[in-house]
Amino acid sequence: MIFDLKIHSRSHLKIHVRLHTGERPYSCPVCNKAFVSSSHLESHMITHTEEKPWSCSVCEKTFVHKYSLTVHMRHHTGERPYICKKRFTMKCGLQNHIRVHTGERPFGCSICNKTFSQNNNLKSHMEIHTELKPYSCSVCNKTFSKKSYLKTHMTIHTGVKPHSCFCKKRFEAKRILQNHIRMHTEEKPYSCSFCKATFALKLQIHMRIHTGERPYSCEQCDKTFTRSSSLTAHMRIHTGEKPFECGLCGHVFALSSNLKTHMRIHTGEKPYECEQCDKTFTHSCNLQTHMRSHTGEKPYSCEQCDKTFTQLAGLTAHMRIHTGEKPYSCEQCDKTFTRSSHLQTHMRIHTGEKPYICEQVHTGEKPFECGLCGHVFALSSNLKTHMRIHTGERPYSCEQCDKTFTQLASLTAHMRVHTGEKPFECGLCGHVFALSSSLKTHMRIHTGEKPYKCEQCDKTFTQSSSLTAHMRSHTGEKPYECEQCDKTLLS
Numbered sequence: 001m002i003f004d005l006k007i008h009s010r011s012h013l014k015i016h017v018r019l020h021t022g023e024r025p026y027s028c029p030v031c032n033k034a035f036v037s038s039s040h041l042e043s044h045m046i047t048h049t050e051e052k053p054w055s056c057s058v059c060e061k062t063f064v065h066k067y068s069l070t071v072h073m074r075h076h077t078g079e080r081p082y083i084c085k086k087r088f089t090m091k092c093g094l095q096n097h098i099r100v101h102t103g104e105r106p107f108g109c110s111i112c113n114k115t116f117s118q119n120n121n122l123k124s125h126m127e128i129h130t131e132l133k134p135y136s137c138s139v140c141n142k143t144f145s146k147k148s149y150l151k152t153h154m155t156i157h158t159g160v161k162p163h164s165c166f167c168k169k170r171f172e173a174k175r176i177l178q179n180h181i182r183m184h185t186e187e188k189p190y191s192c193s194f195c196k197a198t199f200a201l202k203l204q205i206h207m208r209i210h211t212g213e214r215p216y217s218c219e220q221c222d223k224t225f226t227r228s229s230s231l232t233a234h235m236r237i238h239t240g241e242k243p244f245e246c247g248l249c250g251h252v253f254a255l256s257s258n259l260k261t262h263m264r265i266h267t268g269e270k271p272y273e274c275e276q277c278d279k280t281f282t283h284s285c286n287l288q289t290h291m292r293s294h295t296g297e298k299p300y301s302c303e304q305c306d307k308t309f310t311q312l313a314g315l316t317a318h319m320r321i322h323t324g325e326k327p328y329s330c331e332q333c334d335k336t337f338t339r340s341s342h343l344q345t346h347m348r349i350h351t352g353e354k355p356y357i358c359e360q361v362h363t364g365e366k367p368f369e370c371g372l373c374g375h376v377f378a379l380s381s382n383l384k385t386h387m388r389i390h391t392g393e394r395p396y397s398c399e400q401c402d403k404t405f406t407q408l409a410s411l412t413a414h415m416r417v418h419t420g421e422k423p424f425e426c427g428l429c430g431h432v433f434a435l436s437s438s439l440k441t442h443m444r445i446h447t448g449e450k451p452y453k454c455e456q457c458d459k460t461f462t463q464s465s466s467l468t469a470h471m472r473s474h475t476g477e478k479p480y481e482c483e484q485c486d487k488t489l490l491s
Helices: 010-021 038-049 066-077 091-102 119-130 147-158 174-185 204-211 228-239 256-267 284-295 312-323 340-351 380-391 408-419 436-447 464-475
Strands: none
């Protein structure tokens, strides 16, 4: 076919010829996308700067391109500049077409009340209720209610994507291309009558938020969904199917979104950045949780003690303190734990694993200083615990005797008084202890080690308390006084 196109300048002709030759001499330095003219490149570069210079005077919405603003303004003015001069061979064809302009939908489904502009569309729709799917794929035997659905499905097997966008992206169906085009124009022609939200795609799925309709049901567990794609993804829980495989490590996933997130492990990409401290994250939910460290927000609250948490997982683990539930059990000694991380740490007692290697030179530096007494610490957590001496705060309370403690470890050790538990056993004589420090002291009986030495007479002791008591023989101190006869004693 030959077109008699008249072009009024040599420069425009030169640009036009590139449509035929495929030449695109102007390349984007950011994404390497190429264009036939410098003006097209200039327009494209705005997408990288996130600049939106075209603003709507009615609703102040901004756009990257002037054309997008022009299309948008028609929502406010009601302008419809494209006059339809479509012609038909039969009067009934014209009558059906007129309903596109009037919005009339006279054919209604007697089962679900959905309406249609044409009778044949209603007939096709009724096949959803009858579950009749007469069109079958010759490759995978999947069946469809419409011939057009089968035709679109076949592109999965053939790889043919006949519909192309000016951005060179290709699609298997024309309707998918039309939806994609709205990404460029930012057109959102569908408006919700309930919440006034606008959409580029039809409102059917969104409306289910307001109606509560969930038409897709799982036959195995009766869970319902608003989208068929959500049901398809859910079914993989029952079938165990994981069709999305990582090409680098072979890991498989049930959802394509999970694969996309996983790939960030290999690429190192962390697209979600905190605006306050520049820390980056692979997941948006991780950023959301991190932001609570800046805002102090703790949205998860315990109903029994009013303690609050930044994460639901923290609340779930905390609730086990009240319920006594310990779902994580050691297979070697049957000891149970409230958290999987505690079980993992415990298992190292059996395996002897010590995975954390210190690679730093010990400088003895203690950069964290108490502002009240000048005591210094190597770790900020130690300073935090120390401050409770000054404030009197004792946040850990025993539920059996109401005794309180400054540290969780002290409460854990104290609870063994009530339970009688003695988890630390001597490997030489079988003696058991409630505290690891007691076992450590006991082992000196077997090893003969006496690390505490008197500087005045060189006598050595297994415990620091024994050395303290011994020092009184040199100083003459007798700190213990009898209340009945006023006699003082060394110990």
